[in-house]
Amino acid sequence: MGLSRDELLRALAAIARRRDEPEAVLDCPRCGATGLALADRSARPHAEWYHLACPACGLNETVHIPLGPPAAGGFD
Numbered sequence: 001m002g003l004s005r006d007e008l009l010r011a012l013a014a015i016a017r018r019r020d021e022p023e024a025v026l027d028c029p030r031c032g033a034t035g036l037a038l039a040d041r042s043a044r045p046h047a048e049w050y051h052l053a054c055p056a057c058g059l060n061e062t063v064h065i066p067l068g069p070p071a072a073g074g075f076d
């Protein structure tokens with residue numbers, strides 16, 4: 001995984017935005033440029049996968065979101 005924790009948080013925010021607003025223009029989680037390409041490659045119902053690519057900075061990463069009941073204790 002090449003995303004830092006902050007970049008991952010911004011990536012997840014962009015994914016959530018896309019879910020709510022399919023036509024929304026997204027910002028790159030790394031450089032902040034608009035025009036982030038987000039591709040849904042999910043294998044529901046097991047997991048969600050999103051491929052993020054930014055033409056401005058060359059970001060090219062995949063984000064994995066596990067589905068199912070939340071794990072006890074959550075993150076951290």
Ligand SMILES: [Zn+2]
Nearest residue numbers: 028031054057
């Ligand atoms: Zn970028």
